Amino acid sequence: MSAISRDDVAHLAMLARIDLSDAELDKMSGELAIILESVARVSEVATDDVPPTSHPLPMTNVNRPDVVRPSLTAEAVLAAAPASEQQRFSVPRILDGD
Amino acid sequence: MSTATNGHVAEPVVDYAEVLKTYDPVMGLEVHVELNTATKMFCGCATGFGEAPNTQTCPVCLGLPGALPVVNVAAVDSAIRIGLALNCEIASWCRFARKNYFYPDMPKNFQTSQYDEPIAYNGYLDVEMPDGSTYRVEIERAHMEEDTGKSLHIGGATGRIHGADHSLVDYNRAGIPLVEIVTRPLVGAGAHAPEVAKAYVATLRDLLKALRVSDVRMEQGSIRCDVNLSLRARSQDPAAQNDVPLGTRTETKNVNSLRSVERAVRYEMTRHAAVLNGGASILQETRHWHEDTGVTTSGRVKSDADDYRYFPEPDLVPVAPTREHVEELRATMPEPPAERRRRLQGDWGYSDLEMRDVMNAGAVLLIEETVAAGGTPVGARKWWLGEIARRASAQARDLADFGVTAADVAELDGLVTSGRLNDSMARQVLDGVLASEGSPVAVADARGLRLVKDDGALSDAVDAVIAANPAVADKVREGKVAAAGALIGQVMKEMKGQADAARARELILEKLGAA
Numbered sequence: 080m081s082a083i084s085r086d087d088v089a090h091l092a093m094l095a096r097i098d099l100s101d102a103e104l105d106k107m108s109g110e111l112a113i114i115l116e117s118v119a120r121v122s123e124v125a126t127d128d129v130p131p132t133s134h135p136l137p138m139t140n141v142n143r144p145d146v147v148r149p150s151l152t153a154e155a156v157l158a159a160a161p162a163s164e165q166q167r168f169s170v171p172r173i174l175d176g177d
Numbered sequence: 178m179s180t181a182t183n184g185h186v187a188e189p190v191v192d193y194a195e196v197l198k199t200y201d202p203v204m205g206l207e208v209h210v211e212l213n214t215a216t217k218m219f220c221g222c223a224t225g226f227g228e229a230p231n232t233q234t235c236p237v238c239l240g241l242p243g244a245l246p247v248v249n250v251a252a253v254d255s256a257i258r259i260g261l262a263l264n265c266e267i268a269s270w271c272r273f274a275r276k277n278y279f280y281p282d283m284p285k286n287f288q289t290s291q292y293d294e295p296i297a298y299n300g301y302l303d304v305e306m307p308d309g310s311t312y313r314v315e316i317e318r319a320h321m322e323e324d325t326g327k328s329l330h331i332g333g334a335t336g337r338i339h340g341a342d343h344s345l346v347d348y349n350r351a352g353i354p355l356v357e358i359v360t361r362p363l364v365g366a367g368a369h370a371p372e373v374a375k376a377y378v379a380t381l382r383d384l385l386k387a388l389r390v391s392d393v394r395m396e397q398g399s400i401r402c403d404v405n406l407s408l409r410a411r412s413q414d415p416a417a418q419n420d421v422p423l424g425t426r427t428e429t430k431n432v433n434s435l436r437s438v439e440r441a442v443r444y445e446m447t448r449h450a451a452v453l454n455g456g457a458s459i460l461q462e463t464r465h466w467h468e469d470t471g472v473t474t475s476g477r478v479k480s481d482a483d484d485y486r487y488f489p490e491p492d493l494v495p496v497a498p499t500r501e502h503v504e505e506l507r508a509t510m511p512e513p514p515a516e517r518r519r520r521l522q523g524d525w526g527y528s529d530l531e532m533r534d535v536m537n538a539g540a541v542l543l544i545e546e547t548v549a550a551g552g553t554p555v556g557a558r559k560w561w562l563g564e565i566a567r568r569a570s571a572q573a574r575d576l577a578d579f580g581v582t583a584a585d586v587a588e589l590d591g592l593v594t595s596g597r598l599n600d601s602m603a604r605q606v607l608d609g610v611l612a613s614e615g616s617p618v619a620v621a622d623a624r625g626l627r628l629v630k631d632d633g634a635l636s637d638a639v640d641a642v643i644a645a646n647p648a649v650a651d652k653v654r655e656g657k658v659a660a661a662g663a664l665i666g667q668v669m670k671e672m673k674g675q676a677d678a679a680r681a682r683e684l685i686l687e688k689l690g691a692a
């Protein structure tokens with residue numbers, strides 16, 4: 080389960096929009112394999128009677144009422160934007176979105 | 178890769194009837210419903226439509242570091258009620274998940290959704306077809322998620338995504354609660370597949386309206402439909418049709434009117450058939466629907482679910498509705514669609530045929546609202562299925578977003594039934610309403626439209642017309658009452674249409690001693 084191919088790394092890099100060189104792909108494949116092997120050791124401890132745990136605290140149904148609270152102003156919000164135009168965040172063009 | 182809207186090369190299609198000789202269509206419909214809660218799914222920002230850009234955002238919905246989401250209890254209740262209305266089982270414990278992707282319409286770089294633990298699953302919706310039959314749509318799941326921001330693509334030849342220089346994003350919509358309703362494959366619809374798709378979305382829309390969980394404004398995007406379609410070989414033996422493996426599907430995104438749902442299914446069927454007939458295979462991809470030209474164009478190749486790297490959202494604790502709470506919500510269910518349809522038909526006194534036409538036009542809700550606003554059932558049906566349908570159809574628009582409200586129609590109907598306007602004047606008023614001149618009363622006032630009740634003016638006109646047509650008048654005097662028709666026409670002309678034709682006839686016959 081720890082095997083990660085160079086192609087896997089290239090695919091993940093594409094999904095994460097990280098441009099990796101050939102040398103970096105080789106390096107990352109090796110490094111990620113070590114990380115995965117380390118994580119896989121956890122499953123040796125987790126036997127069938129240990130359910131996968133996503134939340135450490137046994138809490139459910141933490142809700143809030145449907146009551147409006149003030150939003151930030153557009154000025155405050157856009158002050159944090161690298162660029163803005165027409166009161167909107169300006170971002171690089173999307174190549175393959177929908 | 179996206180393809181520009183304009184100037185796309187038309188793909189070959191085959192005749193619709195030809196498709197069905199060789200192939201059997203299978204559909205899957207995914208409907209996104211924007212809930213009408215006051216606040217967003219995970220923060221207290223307001224959800225108003227059409228507000229100034231980026232005025233309804235906060236650290237949570239902008240995904241700023243350290244912000245923690247908290248679930249909106251009203252959104253969860255709405256999701257459960259939708260699940261119950263769709264005859265689903267309600268999960269006793271479920272989690273949210275992060276759907277990771279890198280489009281700028283979500284500032285967090287992921288969308289909070291549900292993955293393998295939907296709040297509702299295994300349901301169905303019985304859809305009444307225009308011919309009176311029922312088609313059962315099986316519901317795989319209804320899950321909670323949040324809406325994305327809205328992008329405006331700037332620059333480039335077409336202004337669309339392809340060739341755009343940059344995009345401008347408004348996050349007001351990001352985080353508004355959505356429920357996504359996913360059907361199981363719809364099989365066995367055959368030639369009726371496009372109508373089944375449309376009837377399903379119309380039934381679902383009316384149900385959501387009755388549940389009061391959404392504004393159900395398709396033109397504002399509060400209901401959005403993705404249409405999955407595939408063709409498989411048609412079996413000689415109908416009983417064995419479902420043993421034939423499914424073909425490759427395409428997913429046409431954002432089909433946002435009832436009319437378009439029907440057209441998109443029909444178009445994809447004819448396009449798939451042309452590809453398959455040519456010996457090629459269907460590429461599993463998303464398609465963009467073009468409302469103006471009625472065609473789809475290639476979108477991106479569909480990502481695998483793996484590519485979204487779903488994992489349980491650590492910042493939100495699981496949702497675990499108690500059985501008692503689910504039963505409380507079940508007690509708030511509106512009447513099922515078929516019962517509602519029968520009740521309304523009885524209330525309105527429509528014949529089966531009339532009701533069928535109303536359903537086929539997707540006008541049940543509009544007529545219900547019109548009657549609630551004080552219109553007569555007869556008038557409501559006459560206007561929506563007559564003049565308004567004709568005008569909407571000429572402009573390829575849905576009745577519901579054509580610019581006339583139920584309140585307008587009720588008011589217009591009232592103007593006719595009270596005797597202020599005749600039908601021809603009412604049609605002029607309708608034109609005025611459609612031209613955004615105001616409410617029917619305002620338009621009638623502004624255009625000076627009013628039936629002349631004053632016999633004085635009418636009587637003068639009758640006298641003038643009789644004097645000008647002595648030969649016709651003599652015939653009427655001799656008892657040929659039918660000849661009065663010619664005189665009535667001239668009187669109406671003299672009165673510029675603003676007279677009660679029945680009263681004009683009475684006056685003519687009286688004056689000529691033929692009454």
Ligand SMILES: [Zn+2]
Pocket residue numbers: 217220221222233234235236237238239352
């Ligand atoms: Zn917010």
